[in-house]
Amino acid sequence: MRRILTAAALAAGTALGFAGAAYATDLEVTHWWTSGGEAAAVAELAKAFDATGNKWVDGAIxxxxxxxxxxxISRITGGDPMGATQFNHGRQAEELVQAGLMRDLTDIATKGKWxxxxRPKGLLDSCTIDGKIYCVPVNIHSxxxxxxxxxxxxxxxxxxPKNWDEYVAAAPALEKAGIVPLAVxxxxxxxxxxxxxxxLAVGGTDAFLKVYKDKDGEFAGGAEIAKVFKAADDARKMSKGTNVxxxxxxxxxxxxxxxxGQIMGDWAQGEFQVAGKVAGKDYTCLPGLGMSNALATGGDAFYFPLLKDAExxxxxxxxxxxLLDPKTQVAFNLKKGSLPVRGDVDLNSANDCMKKGLDILAKGTVIPWTDQLLSQDTQKQKEDLxxxxxxxxxxxxxxxxKRFADIVSSAD
Structure with missing residues (x-):
């Protein structure tokens, strides 16, 4: 693969803090961002990387x-690794790291003062195994x-509605008007x-952490969580007829x-944006279902399989x-609907919903999410249920x- 050093590539490299020559090579990046809003967001990452003189080869799945x-995972373990791949930061790539198949990014992180x-610090902690950093968090999704x-x-x-209870109470009126109350x-x-x-919304932060962090199966089978299952029963009745x-x-x-309405992460906001809808005017967003002032700091990160090719x-x-350049962070996250992982970026153009998320984040009401607290096996059991x-x-x-309590009791 030949090296090409152009003035444009050098300028881009200098702007991003790179030293020396820019290496012009193709790099395949795999991810699952294929909806309209997601595609618009990932295009910003590709544009920023291409500006360095390299070429983002999109491997959307x-x-x-x-x-x-x-x-x-099959490609990486089978000897056909891509240049970089998206996972949710947490435990999804844990076994790949332990198998010695993923690149240690600690030196790069130290150089970049990650x-x-x-912020919050927990994002980088989720990329850290045995004191070494293995991924680049790119957003905060809740x-x-x-x-x-x-x-x-x-x-x-x-x-x-202003909260979940008002939403449930409004469901009959929606159904009478021929509208599915809750899309799932x-x-x-x-x-x-x-x-x-x-x-999290109905049970509260303490209950959420007692179940998923402490893995208290007895508590998961008790009266407090019974209230949550009652709300889940309301949700499944409201979602009847979704058919997507x-x-x-x-x-x-x-x-x-x-x-x-829909219960969904803030990535849904990217779809509203692509459709030309305005937050606060065409649609309303309720963080914590209007009942909880807490957000989980889940999100997406990129891991880098070990490659033999030096370029x-x-x-x-x-x-x-x-990926962590301030301008890239702003451009990507404004279209993704997520929050940037850098605390030093300009978000004057943030919309109503993003501002609500930033306000909660600024107050420090953040908790880890299930991707960070549960193994993939436990997650799969929960999904099946x-x-x-x-x-x-x-x-x-x-x-x-009862089945949920059993899953929690044996969770790892």
């Missing part, structure tokens, strides 16, 4: 992370949002995630007024630095809670 991750600019269609509630003749797609991670959001599979299809139901290995370093719970009305609340 259609479907959710649950579909993409096994493909990514510990000083990445699951704890209720997205509401102002048009749908106007059509139903009821006020836009058929992917298992959606139903599992919705339950987790309800656990992908999360962005469910989001589109809210955008078009066919559904009253591609150098390009990996350039990409790692590019709630996929069945939402699909089968005859699965009772009591039986579902």
């Amino acid at each position: 259609a479907g959710s992370g649950g579909t993409a991750r096994p493909i990514m 510990t000083e600019v990445v 699951w704890q949002w209720l997205w509401l269609s102002n048009e749908a509630f106007a059509k139903a003749g009821v006020a836009v 797609g058929g992917q298992p991670w959606q139903t599992s995630g919705a339950f987790d959001v309800l656990l 599979q992908d999360w962005n299809q469910a989001t589109n139901m809210v955008i078009t007024g066919k559904a009253g 591609k290995a150098k390009a990996q370093e350039v990409l790692a630095e590019t 709630f996929s069945e719970f939402f699909a089968k009305p005859d699965l009772t609340v009591e039986d579902a809670q």
Whole structure:
């Protein structure tokens, strides 16, 4: 692979703090960002990397992370690694790191002073195994949002709810107007995630951490969590008639007024933006379902498999630095709907929903999410349970809670 040093590449490299020559080489980057809003966001990363004189080769894998991750892992373990790959920061790449297949980024992180600019600190902690840093966090995603269609509630003749309880109370009016109250797609991670959001909003922060951090199975089977399962039962009744599979299809139901709302992470905001909808005018966002002033600091990160090609290995370093460049952070996150991981960037152009998230983040009301607290095996068990719970009305609340408590008891 030949090296090309151009004035433009050198200027871009200097702007990003790179020293020496820019290495012009192709670097395949795999990810599962394929919806309209996600594609617009990832294009910003590609543009920034291409400006260094290298070439982002897009390896988008259609479907959710649950579909993409096994493909990514299979390639890495099978000897066909990509240049970089998206995972959620947490424990998803833990076994790959332990197998010695992922690149140690500690020297790059030290040079870039990541510990000083990445916030909250827990994001970088989730990239750290045995004292070494293995990933670059690129955003702060939080699951704890209720997205509401102002048009749908106007059509139903009821006020836009301010919290989950008001939303449940408005469901009959929405149904009478021919509107699905709650859009929930058929992917298992959606139903599992919705339950987790309800656990935090209805049960509270202490209950959430007691279940998923302490893994207290007895508590998970008790009266406090029974209240959460009651809310989950309301949610599955409200979601009847959704009849879509992908999360962005469910989001589109809210955008078009066919559904009253959706429990989904802040990445849904990217879909509203692509559709030209304005936060606070066309749609309403309720962090914590309007009941909790806490956000989880989950999100996306890029890992870098070990490569033998020296030029591609150098390009990996350039990409790692590019991902955390302040301008790249702003451009990417404004389109992704997420929050930047840097605390020193200009967000004057942030919309109403992003400002709500930033306000909560500034107050320090943040907690780790399930990707950081549970193994992938436990996550899969949980997804299977709630996929069945939402699909089968005859699965009772009591039986579902008992199975949930068993999962928590054996969680790792």
